Amino acid sequence: MSVNSVPSNLISATIEKESFYHGLMPREDVRLILDKNGQFLVRMSEPKQGEPRSYILSVLYNNKLDDFNAVKHFVINCQQRKYFINTNVSFSTIQDMIAYYQKGNIEIQDGCKLVSSVSRQFWELDHEMITIQAKLGEGAFGEVAAGTMNFKRRGKTVKVAVKQAKAEKLDKEQIKCFMAEARTMRKLGHQNVVKFYGVAVMQEPLYLVMELVSNGALDSYLKKNEDLSMEKRIEMLLQVAWGLEYIHGKPMLHRDIAARNCLYGDGKVKISDFGLTRNGTFYQVKPNTKAPIRWLAVETIKTMICSQKTDIWSYGILCWEVFNNGAEPYPGMTPADVAQQVSSGYRMPPHPLAPLEVQTLTTRCCAENPNDRPTAPEVAQILQRVTGVHRPNFAAIAKKEAEELLLMNTATMKNYSHRRKGTQRKPCVPRGM
Ligand SMILES: Nc1ncnc2c1ncn2[C@@H]1O[C@H](COP(=O)(O)OP(=O)(O)OP(=O)(O)O)[C@@H](O)[C@H]1O
Numbered sequence: 001m002s003v004n005s006v007p008s009n010l011i012s013a014t015i016e017k018e019s020f021y022h023g024l025m026p027r028e029d030v031r032l033i034l035d036k037n038g039q040f041l042v043r044m045s046e047p048k049q050g051e052p053r054s055y056i057l058s059v060l061y062n063n064k065l066d067d068f069n070a071v072k073h074f075v076i077n078c079q080q081r082k083y084f085i086n087t088n089v090s091f092s093t094i095q096d097m098i099a100y101y102q103k104g105n106i107e108i109q110d111g112c113k114l115v116s117s118v119s120r121q122f123w124e125l126d127h128e129m130i131t132i133q134a135k136l137g138e139g140a141f142g143e144v145a146a147g148t149m150n151f152k153r154r155g156k157t158v159k160v161a162v163k164q165a166k167a168e169k170l171d172k173e174q175i176k177c178f179m180a181e182a183r184t185m186r187k188l189g190h191q192n193v194v195k196f197y198g199v200a201v202m203q204e205p206l207y208l209v210m211e212l213v214s215n216g217a218l219d220s221y222l223k224k225n226e227d228l229s230m231e232k233r234i235e236m237l238l239q240v241a242w243g244l245e246y247i248h249g250k251p252m253l254h255r256d257i258a259a260r261n262c263l264y265g266d267g268k269v270k271i272s273d274f275g276l277t278r279n280g281t282f283y284q285v286k287p288n289t290k291a292p293i294r295w296l297a298v299e300t301i302k303t304m305i306c307s308q309k310t311d312i313w314s315y316g317i318l319c320w321e322v323f324n325n326g327a328e329p330y331p332g333m334t335p336a337d338v339a340q341q342v343s344s345g346y347r348m349p350p351h352p353l354a355p356l357e358v359q360t361l362t363t364r365c366c367a368e369n370p371n372d373r374p375t376a377p378e379v380a381q382i383l384q385r386v387t388g389v390h391r392p393n394f395a396a397i398a399k400k401e402a403e404e405l406l407l408m409n410t411a412t413m414k415n416y417s418h419r420r421k422g423t424q425r426k427p428c429v430p431r432g433m
Pocket residue numbers: 136137138139140141142144161163194210211212213214215216217260263272273275
């Protein structure tokens with residue numbers, strides 16, 4: 001056995017029971033949960049294909065103003081069933097090693113010491129809480145399945161959709177994308193955005209757990225329900241506008257607004273699929289990145305720059321999808337035709353049976369000049385007026401939902417503390433809720 005590789009029989013037997021062990025948590029997440037010098041956790045390195053994994057001891061050290069490099073990541077070597085960071089001293093278990101450095105106040109390297117461990121966060125779920133049932137679809141990382149999640153203490157069970165990812169089948173970059181999507185979803189809480197419950201990263205496959213939205217993807221729903229009234233369709237568009245207004249308010253860019261990336265259930269449309277989402281209001285796409293051409297704004301086709309107005313263009317295309325029963329935009333054209341035609345000024349016509357104000361709105365969403373496009377709040381305001389639908393108190397709804405979730409999760413966390421040693425960190429309400 002080589003130095004660094006983790007013997008499979010030792011993986012689950014010991015360390016998984018420790019509250020300071022965080023499974024396959026990537027370093028980007030580590031930085032967000034360590035906030036005091038000397039705080040530490042143990043995790044498994046993201047596997048590079050073909051290479052063995054290692055346990056990593058991550059410690060916040062010499063932190064100055066959110067310095068990303070303030071976290072030291074020590075590889076825990078393993079050789080002949082002995083764990084060590086420095087070759088001069090080795091241990092039978094990682095727990096013994098942690099106790100040696102922490103209790104003995106012994107420096108690991110360059111003054112770095114262990115002060116206190118950080119326990120798992122409320123969004124770090126256990127696989128045993130989740131029961132996978134029927135397959136819902138195929139996602140970019142693997143299967144998406146319906147299932148249930150059981151909050152142990154309160155005995156409450158919720159229906160969930162689980163995106164699964166097999167780390168052994170994905171490369172390091174794909175695991176990072178999977179976890180980045182979860183990181184984005186953690187910051188969101190709105191009735192028109194799919195609800196995120198957490199990730200389970202202690203075993204494989206990795207799970208990203210969200211609410212189960214009963215009718216699935218909006219495009220499929222529209223295809224199966226051609227008799228929807230014009231009023232209903234405009235109400236659906238209003239709900240997407242509310243969700244987009246919230247996302248832009250973060251500020252974030254969704255970058256993949258389309259009917260296939262919205263879900264429909266219990267009378268609500270929810271924006272989903274945050275794989276391309278970025279923080280901020282502008283984003284320069286890297287060259288040669290695959291892009292959903294049919295939903296892409298004219299300036300983004302030309303310059304690969306995304307802004308909130310790029311999302312608004314995509315929203316304009318989504319309006320077309322909603323009025324056309326989930327059909328593929330630009331019927332009969334290849335993606336190359338679309339890029340060429342759109343660049344020369346072609347636009348799909350607005351739906352002739354939609355109210356005039358809505359026709360004008362959808363046309364404005366795909367205006368050549370991004371400044372001539374409406375903002376998401378403006379779209380929402382216009383559609384509220386057209387439909388007469390009352391604007392809910394989103395902040396109050398989100399707060400109530402976050403509190404309920406926290407209560408259920410806190411109970412689950414307390415349950416862990418019966419079984420696990422180590423400090424218990426108070427769970428915090430997700431930012432933005
Ligand atoms: N929360 C959910 N509730 C109900 N169904 C869902 C949910 N999430 C996903 N699905 C179903 O699973 C399918 C695949 O999911 P999704 O498209 O989100 O995967 P993905 O990994 O984001 O894939 P891609 O990036 O290729 O779109 C969807 O089309 C939808 O039918």
